[in-house]
Amino acid sequence: MTENQKIQASNIPTIGNRQIKLLEKLCNASAVSGDEQEVRNIVLEEIKPVADEIKVDALGNVLATKFGHGENRVRVMLAAHMDEIGFMIVKKHDDNLFQFERIGGIDERQLPGKAVLVGRDHLPGVIGAKPIHMTTADERKNKIPVDALRIDLGPEIGEKVKPGDRATFATRFKRFGPSIQAKALDDRFGVAILIELLKHAPENIDLLAAFTVQEEVGLRGARVAAYRFDPDMAIAVDSTPAYDLPHWDDEDQNVQYNTRLDAGPAIYVMDRATIADRRLVTLLSDAAQEEEIPYQFRQPGGGGTDAGVIHKTRAGIPSISVSVPSRYAHSAIGLARVDDWANTLRLLYAALVRVTPDLLAGERRG
């Protein structure tokens, strides 16, 4: 990369008050897998003025295209999922309490004693627990099964809630110091980043932005989105856990942290669903080094992102994932750093402006 190819500082999308406000709105919206309407509406409102083409497809994905200029533009798909983990009300019991099922991977130990919001009207409810006075020591050795928990919306809820309604944790977005506390940072971070990139789309590529549905129940939206876009390459933009906590026994080092806060965007080499194309690993890590953006490699191993289905679409699509690290994903309150988010946005922009047809001209080598 020569000096004159370096990015002009004025073009780089940044995180300011407006972006933080938008993230707040996105996180506070409810969009449990299969019912992404609230987030979809926010996304559509934001991107309508900037995208060249917008389609909402059969599954509810928002597919937005921003065309670049010039010859031989690479078609780059970016995917961020709109859906979040949550609950579905499955039964109203005679005592006016509601039985529910989890949607997406939620540890049942995260449930008792939490506040929730039910349905499109965000009706407040609580998941209670038996008073400690009435439990035995033996009982407290076991997890409280989900079947035994109920959502309580008060005695006069009437017909305002019915089986099939979705619910989320009631957590409201908070910004404090370097950090953010919110629910659904997985993957509203990605959604917010895609919106900014559409607004600051590099001109050397065609940007194909997929705001996907049903990621948490099996990467379902991304599959059909990739089929429609049929891109030359793809990047899934997600949020991944930071388990950068101490080991219980301080003799022992934590060697399974996945990612760490403050270490910058997490570039994927391999998860259970994708082995990243090394050409794209290099693209991202080189861009980070050249632009002096901190980055980390996510520890190879478990988990999966939309890239897992995108790269297997049609005759194959070179793919990778980049995530904003965040702690306590899939629980009521996630915690992340504004800087990691901003650096992920910067890194993606820096990488996209470096995409040329030469990048994918040769054979995949790892």
Add this chain to the structure above:
Amino acid sequence: MIDLSELLNKMLTAPGLSGYESPIREILQEVWAPLTDELSVSKIGSLHGLKRGQGDAPRRKVMISAHMDAIGMMVTHIQDSFIRITEIGGIDHRILPGQPVIVHGREELPGVVVQPPGHLLPESVGDGPVEMKYLLVDVGLGPDELVKKVRVGDIVSYAQEPLELTGEALAGHTLDNRVSVAATTLCLEALQNRFHDWDVWAVASAQEEETLGGAFTSPFDIQPDIAIVIDVCFAKGPGASDWSSLPFGEGVGLGYGPNIHPALYDAFEKKAKELEIPYHRDLMPKMSGTDAMAVQIVAEGIPCAVIGIPLRYMHTPVETVSLKDIRRAGRLMAEFIADLKPDALAHINWEE
């Protein structure tokens, strides 16, 4: 008029395990021929019946997907006079001991699933349930005869004859999912004398119980604009009483969850109310466990509805269903299809 009991009896006595659907497919080709304009078979064995709409071309396409394959067993090994088996689809090994079966070898051989006595099994089994790998099938042949007639990979099907119970209830094996194929047939029959704009593609899909193979592939070729997936769902009964089971014989299930397009759910609900067809919202918080899991994500994605016929004792040889619910499902689908206007797709959207 199609006699439903007669149709079911014909379909239930035919085998047609996943991957080996030709016996049931051949019966269906005969039944569907007079009801459709064109019949074809997909490259992996699903049956496609096209009944053209009367609207102006190009016409929209609605696909009905009902899987025709059955669960069963397969020969893994032959040991002396006995056959060892594995499952095709999901079978609870606890229902197998003493079960009459047919081994489809070089000829059809009636047999029985044998639970060997405890002293011939690992000590850990004790008097507990016996896993499938320890069960045997005896077809009454000696070792020399047996290897001539049976080989590894032969299929084994349930042999239980269908039984008519009181109150228009029917019991038997493979009601999952032949009852939905029957409902699809009733729907095609009902459409014979009705005007419908859209082309109707009736699909008896293959391999649902194993790979959803038919459901992944047929829509790729047909490219329907919307799909109705019909399958059995859980009816309340012993051990099945929670929210995921519907009352027996009291109406069809309308699937609700991520596999189902909410606008199609609403449209079916409206239609059921209008026709006074009893129905229940069948909650599918995550996946539906039906062909819709695949159909929905084929190519660019296909909006799906899921219709359920409540069934007791699923995947046993005595699955039980109410004929009333089969008729209701057939009628509901036919009325829905007849009511599809040329521009109906504009209403299958994500605007609320």
Add this chain to the structure above:
Amino acid sequence: MKSLIKQLVETPGPSGFEYEIRDVIREAIGDAADEVRVDALGSLIAKKGVKTEQGQRVMISAHIDEIGLMVTHVDDSGFLRFTNIGGVNPMTCYGGRVLFMDGTRGVIGMDSIERGKTPKLTDLFIDVGATSKEDCPVKVGDVCGFERPFIDLGKRMVAKSMDDRVAAAVAIEVLRRLESTPHEVHFVFSTQEEVGLRGATTAAYGVDPDLGFAIDVTRSGDTPRFSPKMATALGDGPAIKVRDSSFIADPRLVDWMIKAAEEAGLPYQLEVLEAGGTDGRAIQLTRGGVPAGCVSIACRYIHSPSEMVDSDDVENAVQLLVKLLSEPIVLK
């Protein structure tokens, strides 16, 4: 063929990192194919023959990836923690030797664990002889395969990654021996099978075959106390797959293969595999569906560093495949 098999099994190529083994295979194919290309996931696709009137477009898939390890953490003393690529059995890891893609070698050690307990992957580490993090040549994300030389036991052969390099050898040999075919045959040397049939999925979409099958290894039920019972055995001939846990082979293909084997007087056995899947599934579910099956080579100790196959099975598989591809295909 033994020298080809030896060369193939001794070349590293964990899933996703098949570039070296791909080059070796490209070299081995030479001009035996009419056309060779590489797809987006790295599968090598060698085309041979022109589709005639009685011909079909046939895809044959042999995967060239193998199980391996990827580094997740380098500690201050230079020890490496790792995760698995594909189905790695921790029981066969301890004391094993590994070879990184850049040529670095290492051995696998283990934390002290309770006696009699089976180790988990997280109890194991790789030691490349580094004295600290600073002089460790390996980084997070680097990849290694197991290292074990090929041994020739006469009738039987042993090596790591017989799964599925023995099938790659069979495919190459078929490609060389196939003199004339009415079909357009695409020999796919597929990638990323061990992590979920990924290479065959995209290759099958690209090839768009009329019919296809995999060549892979299958478990051999002829070792002591094998459970659940399985009818396959080394030396009983190539195994014609009826089903495995990933798909049900098209019965028309099964019958076609049986008939061909019987006509040619070749030994064969029938295979029902209860744990394991193959590229056949990926082919079957492509586009509007494809009749698909699999020819297997019985193999003992799969996914250990010492996988054993029978050389007669290998030769007979080649002969069976050459026969299958030399004649028009009639499925009934």
